[in-house]
Amino acid sequence: MKKVSESTIARLSVYLRLLTELAAAGVTTLASGELARRCGTSAAQVRKDLSFFGTFGKRGLGYSVPELTEALRGILGLERRWRVALIGAGKIGAALMAYQDFRRQGFDIVAVFDADPARVGTEWQGLVIQRDADLETSLQGIDIAIVAVPASAAQGVVNRVVAADVRAILNFAPTKLDVPEHVAVKTVNMALELEGLSYALVNEARGARRVTSRPAASRG
Amino acid sequence: MKKVSESTIARLSVYLRLLTELAAAGVTTLASGELARRCGTSAAQVRKDLSFFGTFGKRGLGYSVPELTEALRGILGLERRWRVALIGAGKIGAALMAYQDFRRQGFDIVAVFDADPARVGTEWQGLVIQRDADLETSLQGIDIAIVAVPASAAQGVVNRVVAADVRAILNFAPTKLDVPEHVAVKTVNMALELEGLSYALVNEARGARRVTSRPAASRG
DNA sequence: GTTTGTGAAACGATTCACAGCT
């Protein structure tokens, strides 16, 4: 098969979200140009992204909204439901538990773990928080682990998650994780995004003052 | 003027986090290879990233941890503190408020807004939730707006944020935002990350080849 | 000896442009 970049997959998710919205609004057909405009990319990009997986459009007409929706759901593996375990019942964990949108998209949080004995046994959104010590056994049948523990604990937790044969991890700890090649990891790092904004702000200011436009001295 | 990619800036943040950790552990000197290994990238990438901003190392020796730390803080604009407003006091907002790490990195949440009259006036982590209607006036002096409102409300909020002359936005709404060119936007989209994991899982099952990836994990 | 800084090469992703359907 072919190699598909992560950015293509990310865009497919964005396309799918728009299509779902349009379908609810009764739109039945859509051209790549309009899809691109609404998703912040280009028509050629849309067509190239889709071309990795097949041909879904009708020349002269565009794409059928329900058909493309189904195709994207299939490509992204959203035709089934995924069993998700949340590890770490702190603030981030609480926000995730409450965020019902995940369930709507096919991700069911079916287990919650925490290392704090004071939290273990309490009920949370209909789930009883389990002991961290039970991770290995209780992760049977789990597809995706959400790691929402402090950075210092993350690698240890991940090692145990991997040992339990979970092959996908959504990581909220601001740290690099070592995992075997067959395990997929996505990291959400809000501090990093904020620092990107900080850079943009100072850089805009520096650029306006043209401080950086001075030619570099001859290099040695 | 130099053009630096967003991935370079993201990596600089990662380098800085490691350096801060190493400095606390008393490490004084570090070579690009070791920095790269600990951050999941390559030595050449580290040196190229830094080279956009100057020369910071000593040949034959490596980098001074405190000096490079200071340099990175300067590049990323972290030598000052930033005034952040949180718009939307729901679950995500609550998690962000509680996440003290932002403050430690120089980002102070100094105002909170919500559209729900039941929430307005309540105190939250030492801040009184303000009326959404007061956004325009109360955003004076704010550097960064965190948008944590439903997708359907996000563009409207963003328009008002931009009108209030805020030039950086951290967006948690799963929707495309239109902003003028001089406004920087970073989006955090957890559903999208989960769908990326879903794709990885079904794709592995389908026996397809690996997705091209960024600073992937795993090395030995 | 070691390690940096950097042009040049290699690689990967995006955009172009047009043939081929509807």
Add this chain to the structure above:
DNA sequence: AGCTGTGAATCGTTTCACAAAC
């Protein structure tokens, strides 16, 4: 006519490789 699908061209990023510095 309008729009897709795709090879070719372009653009940007990463890796290579080595001279210069310590």
